[in-house]
Amino acid sequence: MQISNRKFAITGASRGLGAALAIEMARAGAQLVLLARTSEALQDVAATILEETGQQVSVMACDLANSEKATEAGERLATQHSDLDGLIHNGAMWLPGSMDEASDTDMEACIASAAVGSLILTRHLLPNLKARDHADIHTVVSTSALPNRPLEGASVAFTAAKSAQAGFVHGLAEELKDTRIRVTSVFPADFADISPTNAAWHTASPDDTLSNREVVSAILFILNQPPKVAIRSLVIE
Secondary structure (H helix, E strand, O other), rough: OOOOOOOOEOOOOOHHHHHHHHHHHHHHOEEEEEEEOOOOHHHHHHHHHHHHHHOOOOEEEOOOOHHHHHHHHHHHHHHOOOOOOOOEEEOOOEEEEHHHOOHHHHHHHHHHHHHHHHHHHHHHHHHHHOOOOEEEEEEEHHHHHHOOOOOOOEOOOHHHHHHHHHHHHHHHHHHHHOOOEEEEEEEEEEEOOOOOHHHHOOOOOOOOEEEEHHHHHHHHHHHHOOOOOOOOOOOEE
């Protein structure tokens, strides 16, 4: 496994896809730094990883919707974990509903958590990542960011946030194309959450149901490619 013995930071790792990805990456031998809005929210995931793998993962508070908190987390990551081999942008605020149902504050937080927070963390970690033999910046976007997609329950703000992330992936890949940093992404459709500690994780899902297990599998497929192979975007439906 290409990710074995490599060190990754994962945002939004306290629950759902982020937690499942962290557990599966730890099982595959990756070293991890887990981020969420509060470090307390990460304790269950950290305890599961410790019990299953013996790895004491690092946890860090990072509110991606707050630019000052994102800057603080970026500085801490760059200083305390200068040996990071990759950054996985999974943290983002889900916001459903119509425009007249959302508050100004929620819309701002939704876009900031997905777009601004990702930019800030990346900027602070770029010098360290450029110094590695090879490194990864991976972003979990959404099919909501694809052109002419139905909203399917997502708000306009969420669609705008994920479209900004798609632009971030494209622009960063172009800027870093002559470096040893791979910039990759997945665009999953709506999916159900299953924990890797649940027996259902090992049971085949109905053909018409997408779960985070398939999304995790796709992310690991991308990260485990040889360093010279970059899958810039993979749409999962």
